[in-house]
Amino acid sequence: MARTPRPGTAVRGSRTGRPIMALLDLLGRRWLLRIVWELRSGPLTFRALREACGDLSPTVLNTRLKELRDSGLVALDGAEGYALTPLGQELLERFLPLVDWAERWARRG
Amino acid sequence: MARTPRPGTAVRGSRTGRPIMALLDLLGRRWLLRIVWELRSGPLTFRALREACGDLSPTVLNTRLKELRDSGLVALDGAEGYALTPLGQELLERFLPLVDWAERWARRG
DNA sequence: CGTGGTGCTACGTATTCCGTAGCACACAGC
DNA sequence: GCTGTGTGCTACGGAATACGTAGCACCACG
Secondary structure (H helix, E strand, C coil), rough: CCCCCCCCCCEEECCCCCCCHHHHHHHCCCCCCHHHCCCCCEEECCCHHHCCCCCCCCCHHHHHHHHHCCCCCCECCCEEEEEEHHHHHHHHHHHHHHHHHHHHHHCCC | CCCCCCCCCCEECCCCCCCCHHHHHHHHCCCHHHHHHCCCCCCCCCHHHHHHCCCCHHHHHHHHHHHHCCCEEEEEEEECCECCCHHHHHHHHCCCHHHEEEEEHHHHH
């Protein structure tokens, strides 16, 4: 399994350690953005998260969750399940302008 | 090869046709965001783009470029090479807030 | 003809992802 | 204790995707 990309270290396709490169590597992994997106309105259990993502395989979900936890974007609260950390919520907020863009893309593309 | 995700149609993990789902599928493909990023300051030839992305294999680069062209984000101008379309530039602009976030992520994570 | 540039493809291998099944644990009701 | 149901999570085999190398066809320049 590929290592979780971290700013300051070499990632796939770049050895400069620049944070943007680590981010591009992280976000370019399948299901990762989708998982963050599905957590937008509150915590979800492992199984609820699976269902929300169209029943993706638990193998991949667990791999992505490990990467998200290692990156500090998601945390597991025993009571409520998986939730975005404050850092993860900031990422989501900065991603929101892309939702508007997607709407325009749908009308044009 | 997997179909290029389009808003209004079923994509991997969602059959609602919502634009955001198509976007999440598209952006979640390896190297795609990186390619858009490397085109941020002007057109690049196929080979220059390969080099900028850390010499990724031409197979994958060509696959991603086809997806980006099908999506209307990138166009090939015979004279200068591959360049972002206006739509692609809008996407890049809306992605820029994430660069700031990555810097903060580097300090915290 | 030779050299060097372009976009792009073939092919075999390595990695990643998927789908199904099922584990270990905790808690509730009986 | 014994079921039933929920939790997070893992094993394993097969499918899809990515990689790395080599090289093709084309075009311009000399």
